[in-house]
Amino acid sequence: MSDHETAPKPITARPGGALRGRVKVPGDKSISHRAVMFGGLAVGETRILDVLTGEDVIRTAEAFRALGASVDMEADGSWRVRGVGIGGLTEPADVLDMGNSGTAARLLLGVLAGHGITAFMTGDASLRKRPMGRVTVPLAQMGAQFTTRSGGRLPLAITGKEEPVPIEYELPVASAQVKSAVLLAGLAARGATTVIEPQATRDHTERLLRHFGATVTVEDRADGSRRITVIGQPELTAPKDPIRVPADPSSAGFPIVAALIAAGSELHLPNIGLNETRTGLYTTLQEMGADISIENRRDEGGEPVGDFTVKASALKGIEVPAERAPSMIDEYPILAVAAAYAEGKTVMRGIHELRVKESDRLAAVAALLRENGVTVEDGEDWMIVHGTGGPGGKGVPGGGTVQTHLDHRIAMSALVLGHAAEAPVRIDDGEAIGTSFPDFVGLMNGLGADIAPD
Numbered sequence: 001m002s003d004h005e006t007a008p009k010p011i012t013a014r015p016g017g018a019l020r021g022r023v024k025v026p027g028d029k030s031i032s033h034r035a036v037m038f039g040g041l042a043v044g045e046t047r048i049l050d051v052l053t054g055e056d057v058i059r060t061a062e063a064f065r066a067l068g069a070s071v072d073m074e075a076d077g078s079w080r081v082r083g084v085g086i087g088g089l090t091e092p093a094d095v096l097d098m099g100n101s102g103t104a105a106r107l108l109l110g111v112l113a114g115h116g117i118t119a120f121m122t123g124d125a126s127l128r129k130r131p132m133g134r135v136t137v138p139l140a141q142m143g144a145q146f147t148t149r150s151g152g153r154l155p156l157a158i159t160g161k162e163e164p165v166p167i168e169y170e171l172p173v174a175s176a177q178v179k180s181a182v183l184l185a186g187l188a189a190r191g192a193t194t195v196i197e198p199q200a201t202r203d204h205t206e207r208l209l210r211h212f213g214a215t216v217t218v219e220d221r222a223d224g225s226r227r228i229t230v231i232g233q234p235e236l237t238a239p240k241d242p243i244r245v246p247a248d249p250s251s252a253g254f255p256i257v258a259a260l261i262a263a264g265s266e267l268h269l270p271n272i273g274l275n276e277t278r279t280g281l282y283t284t285l286q287e288m289g290a291d292i293s294i295e296n297r298r299d300e301g302g303e304p305v306g307d308f309t310v311k312a313s314a315l316k317g318i319e320v321p322a323e324r325a326p327s328m329i330d331e332y333p334i335l336a337v338a339a340a341y342a343e344g345k346t347v348m349r350g351i352h353e354l355r356v357k358e359s360d361r362l363a364a365v366a367a368l369l370r371e372n373g374v375t376v377e378d379g380e381d382w383m384i385v386h387g388t389g390g391p392g393g394k395g396v397p398g399g400g401t402v403q404t405h406l407d408h409r410i411a412m413s414a415l416v417l418g419h420a421a422e423a424p425v426r427i428d429d430g431e432a433i434g435t436s437f438p439d440f441v442g443l444m445n446g447l448g449a450d451i452a453p454d
Helices: 029-041 055-066 102-113 133-141 176-186 204-211 249-261 280-287 322-327 329-340 352-356 361-371 408-420 431-435 440-447
Strands: 011-014 020-022 045-049 070-073 079-082 118-122 145-149 153-159 168-170 192-197 216-220 226-231 266-273 291-300 303-311 345-349 375-378 382-386 425-427 450-453
Touching: 011 408, 020 440, 029 045, 029 055, 029 070, 029 079, 029 102, 029 176, 029 204, 055 070, 055 102, 055 431, 102 118, 102 133, 102 153, 102 176, 133 145, 133 176, 176 192, 176 204, 176 226, 204 216, 249 266, 249 280, 249 303, 249 329, 249 408, 249 440, 280 291, 280 322, 280 329, 322 329, 329 345, 329 352, 329 361, 329 382, 329 408, 352 361, 361 375, 361 382, 361 408, 408 425, 408 431, 408 440, 408 450, 440 450
Parallel strands: 020 266, 168 192
Antiparallel strands: 011 425, 011 450, 045 079, 070 079, 118 153, 145 153, 192 226, 216 226, 266 303, 291 303, 345 382, 375 382
8 A cells, every 4th residue: 555556546525414423533643653662662561552553553563573572453452562672673674664654754763763773764655755854864963874865755774873872952843753753762872862842742752751661851941942851771661551542633633623514513522632732723623613522531641631522613714823833733634624614714824844744735735625616825834715604605615626645634634525515525545544544434424424435
């Protein structure tokens, strides 16, 4: 699948009615990656529940097996990871293929930078276009050596350093993946490794490393930046109790927005992750008038979670604060769909990072909406969606075919748009959906949607 050698799999969403029911959203992708990786670096056996079994996380599991850890999927759906300890990974016999997963690739580069081994890494056509220089630059400062294609892109070769040099690194752009890569390399260093991020990004790495026994400190600074430090050469230890992965708040955005824009809908979504670095979409939707209630707030495995109830709502366009972007960078495609059905215009700024995701997501989202009759303005790091809702609104015309560019979030966003549109919406290829939400089509149809392969 990763190299997209199979024929495209077009899918069409036809206009439907109210969505109702209980939604079991897949496990959080970011936390699933990290739980498997940290289990592989820990001493002992880590048991993980509700892991996302999408293509991206399977690539992480396969890579760690190739590096000497044991990763087993049990019949009951739980995963067991037997680790080798910090610095204990062995040289892989073959190329590590990370498929479509930028998270897996960038975090694994951080892990490998702290091992005195050589490895070769590649990915699918989409991942091979994505920049890795933002990760290789700080890792090279720590002593790792890289040979890459032009532009710092995959495929690449990395030779790590058994005891990397601890550094203090200030991120030029807020990125949880780059931050995590440096911290993971710092696990093998003697002393303290520090990352300074200009804005707070998702902190799953910091939380989960502490859960495995590492010393990680976080300092919130007056200017809004954060200083994160890991003390190197800890002994990561498998937790006694299983890690339960929260439901992915990014994946939850698709059925939630689908319910908000389809009259009469009501959905219940248990165990959704409420990490404050990931909840920008829900804050924004509530500011737009979304009827979203959250109950039974609790902590599981060091992460806050809660149970959502969502009802169809009349949305209004707003200006989304630019500083909120890091907490919802993956959710702008589905937010743009909600904005298309809102009354008035929704302004999104500070979203340049969308241009270096699985696709140029900013361009892809604008094209998705235009293809289906929605007026959009966009620039280098901003987009304005003119909604079709409100008094006199005629709704989204639909009827278009959307180019997904092998991007799972573009694919699912387009299908959500199609459920409430005036005419069917078709995507050119739904194959990439399996990277993060393998049963998306089946789940949506079980709630009342009409989505089917062509």
